[in-house]
Amino acid sequence: MKARVTGVATYLPDRRLGSDEVERRIEGYVPHAGIVERLTGVRWRHVAGDDQQASDLAVEAIRKLDPAQLDGVDLLIFASASQDMVEPATAHIVAAKLGLSCPVFDVKNACNSVLNGMQVAEALIRTGVHRKVLVCTGEVPSRAIRWRIRDRAQFVDAFAGFTLSDAGAAVVMTADPDRGVFYRDFAADSTAWAIGTLPGGGTAHPRDPEYGYFRGDGRRLKEAFELVGPDIFRNALKRTGLTWDDFAVVAVHQVALPYLRHLARLLDIPEDRLVVTLPEHGNCASATLPLQLALGGWSPGDRVALLGLGGGISLGVMLAEM
Incomplete structure (x- = not known):
C-alpha cells in the first residue's frame, strides 16, 4: 500500500506587506533603502490578522479542501514551526475548530515540519495503521519579527525575519494500492x-x-x-x-x-x-x-x-x- 496525496489547499491572509513598508517600519537603525528585496528577491509577504492564531490559518486552509477529501480522515497531524501555545498540541485546537474526533498530534521541525508530517503520515499509511491522514500547518512568524533595531549587527541578526510570511496549508494523504x-x-x-x-x-x-x-x-x-x-x-x-x-x-x-x-x-x-x-x-x-x-x-x-x-x-x- 502506498500513500497518495489526494488533496492540497493553502490559505494566504489578505493583508500584504511590501518590502519597502518593512524597511520603513524598522525603528532605530535605518537600513539602506531596498536592501531587503535586493538581497532576497522578496517583494511581498502575508500578515495574519491580530485575532488569528496558527490554528486558524490551518483551519482556513482545510476548509478550502473539497469536503469529500476529508471523509474518513482517521488522523490529524499539525506540522508547523508556529503553535498556538506550548500546551496542548495545536492539533487538538485545529480538530476542535473543525469538529473532528480522530487522533491528533503535532510535528515540529522548522520549515521542514510539513515534509516531516508527510513522512510520518506515509509511514503510518504504508504500515496499515491509518488510511487517510490530514497534515496541516499554520505559520505566523510575523509575531516574532524584531522591529526595534539597535545597530547594524542586530539588523543582520534579525534580517531573516523580514522575509517571513504567514500562511496556512493542508495536505491529505490516502492509502492507494497503485500510486503515491x-x-x-x-x-x-x-x-x-x-x-x-x-x-x-x-x-x-x-x-x-x-x-x-x-x-x-x-x-x-x-x-x-x-x-x-x-x-x-x-x-x-x-x-x-x-x-x-x-x-x-x-x-x-x-x-x-x-x-x-x-x-x-x-x-x-x-x-x-x-x-x-x-x-x-x-x-x-x-x-x-x-x-x-x-x-x-x-x-x-x-x-x-x-x-x-x-x-x-x-x-x-x-x-x-x-
Whole structure:
C-alpha cells in the first residue's frame, strides 16, 4: 500500500506587506533603502490578522479542501514551526475548530515540519495503521519579527525575519494500492542548530521577551546546507533512475532568490519545473512546499518532487506520483 496525496489547499491572509513598508517600519537603525528585496528577491509577504492564531490559518486552509477529501480522515497531524501555545498540541485546537474526533498530534521541525508530517503520515499509511491522514500547518512568524533595531549587527541578526510570511496549508494523504510516495530520504546536521533560532518560550528562556524574536546568520546557514547537501537530492535521482524532466513540479523550499537560483544550477533543475513563490508570497516557512503544489501545474498521475530545507539544520526529499 502506498500513500497518495489526494488533496492540497493553502490559505494566504489578505493583508500584504511590501518590502519597502518593512524597511520603513524598522525603528532605530535605518537600513539602506531596498536592501531587503535586493538581497532576497522578496517583494511581498502575508500578515495574519491580530485575532488569528496558527490554528486558524490551518483551519482556513482545510476548509478550502473539497469536503469529500476529508471523509474518513482517521488522523490529524499539525506540522508547523508556529503553535498556538506550548500546551496542548495545536492539533487538538485545529480538530476542535473543525469538529473532528480522530487522533491528533503535532510535528515540529522548522520549515521542514510539513515534509516531516508527510513522512510520518506515509509511514503510518504504508504500515496499515491509518488510511487517510490530514497534515496541516499554520505559520505566523510575523509575531516574532524584531522591529526595534539597535545597530547594524542586530539588523543582520534579525534580517531573516523580514522575509517571513504567514500562511496556512493542508495536505491529505490516502492509502492507494497503485500510486503515491515512492521515495523519501532525510538528513540533518544538528551541530548547526544555533545558526537560526527563535529562543523564547522553552525551558532555556521561558519568559524573557528579548528572546522572542528570530535570530539567524544567512551566510552560515547557506554554508551548512551546502555541507550536508546537495547529495541527498542527487541521490534521489540516482536511486530512482529519474531526471528532473520526469517531474511536473519540483517544489523547493525558498528563503532567498539568489540561493534558489544557486541550488537550481547546482542540481540542474530546469527552470520550467520550479514554482517560484518567494517574490509575491515571501518565505512561508513549512507552508512553502504545499503552496508550490497548490500553484503548480500537475495532473493526476504526474510525478512531483518535494525538496525541503529547514533550520536545525535538516534536509529532506520526497518523490511522489500524484
